Amino acid sequence: MTTPEAVTPDPGPDVAELTVGVLGGTGPQGKGLAYRLARSGQRIVLGSRSAERAEAAAAELGLGVRGADNATAARESDLVIVAVPWDGHGPTLESLRAELAGKIVVDCVNPLGFDKQGAYALRPEEGSAAQQAAALLPDSRVTAAFHHLSAVLLQDPEVEQIDTDVMVLGDDRAATDTVRALADRIPGMRGIYAGRLRNAHQVESLVANLISVNRRYKAHAGLRITDV
Amino acid sequence: MTTPEAVTPDPGPDVAELTVGVLGGTGPQGKGLAYRLARSGQRIVLGSRSAERAEAAAAELGLGVRGADNATAARESDLVIVAVPWDGHGPTLESLRAELAGKIVVDCVNPLGFDKQGAYALRPEEGSAAQQAAALLPDSRVTAAFHHLSAVLLQDPEVEQIDTDVMVLGDDRAATDTVRALADRIPGMRGIYAGRLRNAHQVESLVANLISVNRRYKAHAGLRITDV
Numbered sequence: 001m002t003t004p005e006a007v008t009p010d011p012g013p014d015v016a017e018l019t020v021g022v023l024g025g026t027g028p029q030g031k032g033l034a035y036r037l038a039r040s041g042q043r044i045v046l047g048s049r050s051a052e053r054a055e056a057a058a059a060e061l062g063l064g065v066r067g068a069d070n071a072t073a074a075r076e077s078d079l080v081i082v083a084v085p086w087d088g089h090g091p092t093l094e095s096l097r098a099e100l101a102g103k104i105v106v107d108c109v110n111p112l113g114f115d116k117q118g119a120y121a122l123r124p125e126e127g128s129a130a131q132q133a134a135a136l137l138p139d140s141r142v143t144a145a146f147h148h149l150s151a152v153l154l155q156d157p158e159v160e161q162i163d164t165d166v167m168v169l170g171d172d173r174a175a176t177d178t179v180r181a182l183a184d185r186i187p188g189m190r191g192i193y194a195g196r197l198r199n200a201h202q203v204e205s206l207v208a209n210l211i212s213v214n215r216r217y218k219a220h221a222g223l224r225i226t227d228v
Numbered sequence: 229m230t231t232p233e234a235v236t237p238d239p240g241p242d243v244a245e246l247t248v249g250v251l252g253g254t255g256p257q258g259k260g261l262a263y264r265l266a267r268s269g270q271r272i273v274l275g276s277r278s279a280e281r282a283e284a285a286a287a288e289l290g291l292g293v294r295g296a297d298n299a300t301a302a303r304e305s306d307l308v309i310v311a312v313p314w315d316g317h318g319p320t321l322e323s324l325r326a327e328l329a330g331k332i333v334v335d336c337v338n339p340l341g342f343d344k345q346g347a348y349a350l351r352p353e354e355g356s357a358a359q360q361a362a363a364l365l366p367d368s369r370v371t372a373a374f375h376h377l378s379a380v381l382l383q384d385p386e387v388e389q390i391d392t393d394v395m396v397l398g399d400d401r402a403a404t405d406t407v408r409a410l411a412d413r414i415p416g417m418r419g420i421y422a423g424r425l426r427n428a429h430q431v432e433s434l435v436a437n438l439i440s441v442n443r444r445y446k447a448h449a450g451l452r453i454t455d456v
Binding site: 164196211221223225 | 345346347348349378391392395397420421422423424426427429430431433434436437438439440441444445447448449450451452453454455456
């Protein structure tokens, strides 16, 4: 058998002018993502339950990042990244249904439990955090992405490249294309389409394995997809 | 924050003299793995329900590979890779409990369903195929590995390197070290410890996402873990 030529992912839509909201933007993952996107020239509104805390985190990041309460951040953005803790994910999204209507929502939440043996996958009733978001936000275009990033590397200004692929999941092709293009803006990062939302659980849960890798190898592990 | 130095995985135990059995060795994944290991100098017994089919597949592979029925392959091997179809996984292992006692068992089975939208994860009652194996084989040292390999690439003699990391899971440190060392023998491949068996489900299921990647990008996708 021969290996077919790999298809180079197309650049996708132009996302440079999109305003990106980051809910839970004061946590390490949200703040790190906001920093990387802002550093790549994206217009960012960082959201938090407390507008004051969001404004403080935004001021810390600089790069034109604004801070607001979650509802304002959602309202003022074209595309909204959900980086809130799993504990609170459902109620937060439910309360923002109107603000998120018609928008691309990117869920990057990893439902995990922790005990003395480390991290393990939690199983949301809907199948995954992303499917829960889709169930709660019927008028939004829900995707899942940005699960496997090290918050430490994202936030470290001395790290120039984030050498990681971003698996992008969703049932709306144009929405996943937009999210892929957004990931592509961060140096070193590639957005790769990796299936429908029904296959989000294992992508979310794989963070438990990366935590094991990090412990064993003292690493900030990420993933690359080969042959793409 | 600074990035700690990555720890180079140690070479692990010497596995060159181990005889490796491959149950389900006439299927594409098992046959491909048997081929790669034999090509790296490993002594292989390829197992199948039918000794005749196993012998035919072994003869096709050459490289000193022998064929036998699954029970004989298990009995004559030091370490046994389970590459049987998910449908039949439980009964096959249950029937080989005596032959597999005391041995390292490497489960590489991916429980997947397929419909017109593609592949999706099945959820074994025990949590994962590997946990089912551990439940059925209390006297064996059950690990999970070799899930994300392209059978096409494994079987293609013109492919010199398999540029993929192998996530190795298990609760027995010495057993996972041995399996990692086995993966390391295949050029391009690295065995990386990636957690306990309770975190095997997402590793097994991720094959559904790689199938989506393959469809979209016409690739034979594999994974690399970065920063290790």
